[in-house]
Amino acid sequence: MSGSTVTRADLSEAVYQEVGLSRNESSELVEDVLDEISVALVAGETVKISSFGSFAVRQKGERVGRNPKTGEEVPILPRRVLVFRASHVLKNRINQG
Amino acid sequence: MTKSELIQRLAERNPHLTHKDVERIVSTVFEEIAAALARGDRVELRGFGAFAVKHREARTGRNPRTGEQVEVEEKSVPFFKTGKQLRERLNIG
Numbered sequence: 270m271s272g273s274t275v276t277r278a279d280l281s282e283a284v285y286q287e288v289g290l291s292r293n294e295s296s297e298l299v300e301d302v303l304d305e306i307s308v309a310l311v312a313g314e315t316v317k318i319s320s321f322g323s324f325a326v327r328q329k330g331e332r333v334g335r336n337p338k339t340g341e342e343v344p345i346l347p348r349r350v351l352v353f354r355a356s357h358v359l360k361n362r363i364n365q366g
Numbered sequence: 367m368t369k370s371e372l373i374q375r376l377a378e379r380n381p382h383l384t385h386k387d388v389e390r391i392v393s394t395v396f397e398e399i400a401a402a403l404a405r406g407d408r409v410e411l412r413g414f415g416a417f418a419v420k421h422r423e424a425r426t427g428r429n430p431r432t433g434e435q436v437e438v439e440e441k442s443v444p445f446f447k448t449g450k451q452l453r454e455r456l457n458i459g
Contacts, residue, residue, distance in 0.1 A: 272407065275407050275408065283395075284394050288391055288394065295391075303413075305379070311455050317369070318372070351448040351453070353415075353417075355444040355445075359403070359444060360443065362400060
């Protein structure tokens with residue numbers, strides 16, 4: 270485990286190396302990929318990427334929470350949350366030594 | 367939306383690119399993320415979210431149906447935390 274962090278810049282660089290678009294265009298395309306996924310999720314769609322995993326939007330109902338510092342009860346409003354489920358392919362890959 | 371639909375939508379948005387190129391772009395993005403996680407790296411995509419790997423120690427589990435004890439090996443599991451901006455976008459309107 271190296272513990273370093275991969276960012277957009279690394280993804281753009283990989284697209285640049287792999288596809289042969291300009292650096293600028295490569296980074297725009299990485300952004301487009303993330304944006305298309307976001308748009309679909311905001312529209313309530315599930316996004317399934319085979320051999321990687323799926324992103325789904327889940328509706329949460331209102332519940333009573335508590336401010337841990339003051340102990341005061343506060344309502345947690347109903348909201349939509351995103352859940353990611355890794356595919357078996359990805360899970361297995363992460364566990365191969 | 368599936369991966370092929372994602373490719374389709376991106377191709378429509380980028381008519382100057384071949385379908386093959388768009389396919390390679392999408393595959394490269396997910397391949398890089400998967401490879402990073404396999405190395406134990408974190409992937410941080412501001413505004414979208416962050417992928418990381420959490421380590422789980424070996425433990426003695428129990429088959430909930432039979433009550434039988436089973437040894438669960440140590441493993442690493444991927445998880446995703448939604449970025450602030452996307453979380454907010456999911457909750458407007």
